[in-house]
Amino acid sequence: MLTLVALVEFPVGAEAAGHRYEDAVLALLGRHGGHLERRLRGTDGQTEVHVIHFEGRAGYESFLADPERAALRATLGEAAPTTRVIEVHEV
Template sequence: MTDRAGALTLVAVVEFAVGAAGQRYEDAVLALLGRHGGRLERRLRGTDGQTEVHVIRFDGRAGYESFLVDPNRAALRTALGDAAPTTPVIEVHEA
């Protein structure tokens, strides 16, 4: 959901396959946020070591949409193949 200023806040629940490749992928992908008007507000790691929760904010929906189709992001995901994390994303707002 976008707020009155047009900002979009998302929560991503990242579930890693076994191994550290998924975490390296997330490090690289999160570094791309800024070029799309996005920023990582919180990055929390589950005690199981296989799950992270990211709170991400974009200046607007267009930035999020451009992030999703970023060719560098797509290339990173393709390179990781089946080891790529699964990541449901939820749009959120302050209650």
């Protein structure tokens, strides 16, 4: 099992587009053996935190390479969110 935390930041003025993008992209997780455990939104409205599980690294890599995901991101252009992904484990 691979557990990730994604810190997603939306550009100012593009929050609504970013939220729609994340809705669409997170819906793709299942086809790659992924599961969204938690989705939290910062009180600033510009940040989200996602806790995501994959059955293995191959699923995560196939999610990153998903052409539908890439197409969704390309349509946003400069309005696309920036994301930092951290691999985590229970302590």
